[in-house]
Amino acid sequence: MLTRPTRLTALALTMGLAAGAAMAQDFDPAEMTPEQREAFRAEVRSYLLDNPEVIMEAVSQLEARQAEQQAQADDQLVADNADALFRDGYSWVGGNPDGDVTIVEFSDYRCGYCRKAFPEVNELIESDGNIRFVLKEFPILGEASVTSSRFAIATMMEEGDEAYGQVHDALMTLEQNPSEPVLRRLAETLGLDADAILARMGDEEITRRIQETRQLASQMQINGTPSFVLGGEMVRGYVPLEAMREMVEQARSES
Incomplete structure (x- = not known):
């Protein structure tokens, strides 16, 4: 408009x-x-x-x-920042690591539209089977967002990618404020080492990763979540599942 x-x-x-x-x-x-x-x-x-x-x-x-x-x-912008978008060396990679189309999502756990997109993005990746999915921790909605991201990244550093995926999914549906007791229960429910993860949350490496993602978002002129890079195309905001499917097929036809 x-x-x-x-x-x-x-x-x-x-x-x-x-x-x-x-x-x-x-x-x-x-x-x-x-x-x-x-x-x-x-x-x-x-x-x-x-x-x-x-x-x-x-x-x-x-x-x-x-x-x-x-x-x-x-x-x-996508071409100029391709390495940071697709191969930063620390962002979680899901879906098919060898997929022929890559989707990058900048996401905030407290964002309502990210939560709305969450099951649809999962459905897209699972039903397609040939999508490489890169998740950027981009907490921009206050302290609760930052705490959630630090917890998720600390989980990856302590427990690995599989545990990160489980924690990410749990945080995307978490209704409570991410206080330490709540995060401890979440980790214990998933069979993770809660003490080690919570102790790791203050790590400077986590701060560096979040700062680098924020800098990348600024360079990409991204100021809201969810934001996607689908193939070589920028998608700002929530997009319904069927529209994303069409965009994936378009990206394939152009590759």
């Missing part, structure tokens, strides 16, 4: 077309008298009232042009 200033820009473009037609006549608009200028404005207004579809055509053209420019800019 265009913002008000952008819609006014589209209107200005429309009026510019009318002005262009006027310039084909034998007078210079810059030299119009106040009376001529008023008459010209009235003529433009009358034309737009009689042909309001012209405004919508200009708005649609501007929207399409902006979308194409944004897509091109996003493609360049």
